[in-house]
Every structure is written in C-alpha cells, then in structure tokens.
Amino acid sequence: MSFDLPRNVILPVDAVDVRLDPSLHPFERDNQAAIAENWRREMEAKPALYDGTVVLLSALAYRDSRLVGRCHAVKYSTFMLWRKNRELSGAEHAYAHAVLVAGDNALVAIRMGSHTVNAGRVYFAAGSFEPIDFRDGLVDVDFNMIREVGEETGIDLAVAQRGQRYYALSTASGTVIFRRYQVAESADEIARRIGAFVAAETEPEIAEPVIIRHAADLPDGLMGHMKPLIEWHFAGEQA
Template sequence: MTLPVIHRVTALDLTVRSTPWLFAQTRRADIDSHFAEKRQEKPRIWNGRVLLARNPVFREGRFSADYFETDFASFLAWRDWGFPDSEVFNGFGMGALRAADGAFVLGEMGQHTANAGRVYFPSGTPDLDDVRSGTVDIAGSVGREVLEETGLAEVDYTASPHWDCVVSGAAIAMIRILGIDMSGEALRARIEATLARQHQPELSAVHLVRRTSDLTAAMPRFVTAFIEREFSSSS
C-alpha cells in the first residue's frame, strides 16, 4: 500500500470543466442498480450532483486540478467498486478543529449516512453550491460543512493560512487547521449540545485526539497521516 504524501500549499486553483465521465456513461445500468440497493439500506441518501477531479498538480505552493460534475450514484459506485477509473480522484476540504489545549476534535458519522461509523474532521465531497466563477471554493465548502455538522460558524475559529493536501489513494484531502479558543472538553460539549438540538444530526458522537494512541481504525488514513505529522512536528 502506498503511504500518504502531504503537500503544504497556500493557494488552490480548482477549475470546473464540462467534461464527460466515461465510467458513468458506460456503467450506467450497473450504477443505477447499485444505488437502488444502497437506497434500500439507507433511504436518506439521495442522488444529488457532486464534483470529482482529474489532473492534480502541486507546484510552488499551489495545488491545481480540473473538476467535473457527476451524480452521487456514480461517485458511490466508483468508490464502492475500488476506484476503477484511476485518473479520477475525490478532492475535498476538511476543517481540522483544534482546541486551545492541542486536542483535535473529530466526528463519528451517523448510521443513516453513506460513511456510517467513520470518524474524521467535518468535510464533504464538493457540489455545485461550492462553485464560484467557474472554480471550486474549498474554503467555503469547509465552512459550510463545519457549520452543518457542528454548529460552529467562521467567527468561532481562526483558519490557518495554509492547506495540507494529503494524497492517499484516490483521495486528496485538503485539510485546514481551524483553531478554537477553548479546551477540547469544552468544545466537545458545545458540539454535543448542538447535535442534541438537531432532529437527525450527521454525527453520532464526538471524539478527542490528544496523542497518536487515540487514533483508531475508524479514521481514514489521510486523517491519521495528517494528525501524526502534526503531533510529530510539535513534539
């Protein structure tokens, strides 16, 4: 297995292009059948429009890529079938919530979601709401996901000026540290209070990571690689 590679950048150049996806076209019937099965398991998932990407380039502190529009059913099949189109990747933003005492705060996805049981930072595959003047606004996507999942608004945290882009298989996670001026326990309690007021929250639990021994198999490799690097650089 290829180890994750982390690129630190200060600029994102993510252009949306109207290009077809041959995988989605040629496997349409299989994709629709697969999604119908998934809908039986999790009725709340819906076949909205999402953005995937091609042609990743890291150069001189900048990450560039070409994004294209597809449906969630095609994305889900591509993911579940082991990423058969190797030229495509899922490039998404993550807000790494970090408390004043150094603890990272992660959420566990609820059983009704497509990633049930997985534990990671607030994030989501970009969609059409994240497009601004023909480019993907990852910072805006992160802000929206953080607000939806935790109730934290941009006034509640200080965003790092850089992004750590973790390349791990068919995923590139653009992770930005969001510093919050409260302890890890207080931050977890605040998020839990927000979840308690929601009818069906995306998160089922909130986890604190203070050391590498707190990392678990439920956390994706791009998340654990990022946290391991952060802890090693601060020690």
C-alpha cells in the first residue's frame, strides 16, 4: 500500500481506517544515533521540548472515500529528525484539525507559543496523533480533535455541532484530516474565552487566538496547508 493518495486536493472522507502497528517504525529503528544527536541540538535551541510519544505513518492510501493506513508509535525526537529527512524516510505524518466555526461563520485558529517548535505559526488548534487517540488499535480522529482543542484553548468541542464527514488534504509535508465544528458563540467571544484560558495557564502552548473572517483574511505566520482549508470553508463547501 505504501503512500497512495492524491496530493494537493481536498478529498471527501467517509471513514478513517488508520491502525497502530506495535512494531518499531523502520525510520526509528534504523536511525538511533542520528535521532539522539539531532535531539541534543534541538534541546539546546528549545530546552522546553519534551520527548513524548507521537505516531508516524508507514502506509496511507485513499480508497472509495476512505483513508486506510498503518502507523507506529515513535519518540518525539524521532519525529524531529524525520522532519528534516521527509523525502527518503519511508514515513509520513498525518494529523487532525477541528475547523472551529463561530456562530458568525468566522474561523478561530491559534498562534503557537514562542517556546514551541512551530513558534509564531498560525493553524487550527491541533497536535499529532498519540497512542491515547487509538481505540482497539484504530485511530479515533474526533477524540484527538476534541482533546487537542481542549488542552490548547480550553474550548470543549464535545458539545459542538460536527460536520457530517471528514475531509483530507495531503501535501508534501503531511496529510491533514479535518472536519467542521460549529459553536454558537461569536468569534470575538470565543477568542475572549481562549485568551482568558491562556492567561491562566502556567506554560500555555499557544500565544493567542486568531480570528479569520473571510477567505482573503490571511494572518501573518499562516501555515501553508491552512489557505486551502480557509478557502474551502468560505466557499461554502458542504459540511
């Protein structure tokens, strides 16, 4: 199966069948010394980094409106080296975005904190899949979305209205699986709540909320994959 899916186009996704393989990812198995040396340098630059556990794909395909794939738990230090060796690594990254839609149809994204790897970058609150996001070996995309948004912003999406289906956008940097989550409050009220949450945190992951009110309202620091998602939303594509 390897990696077999259209790139740079938004795909409708009715189901995500990505399973966690308990074996070591070949990239981690074969690059132990390089991973350790790169991590040493990363920690010198950003001492707040934590070598937790995330997952990397070893296969992903798009079949009949389904994403089917295989992934492996790896150390974050492995992920950091992989970021610098994507093309020949035999690995890819997938992550999820809850597209947070306010009652006034504006989008609410976040800007990452200065101590993080993506310092200053703007995208929807999100994090890599972790082993906790899997149920009986199968990824629970919505659990990941709700967990990450709650941890970073304090907003509970468990009671929000979900879009009817997922969508995916696969690029050279990874595959984002996304879905609308609609809440009743205005964007300004959501941003106020997020700001209060961040102010109360000892070490917040994010610097601030970012409101996006129309397709041309693109903030500084916007991650490359975000522009197609923003245009998709404001074009009124079906949920």
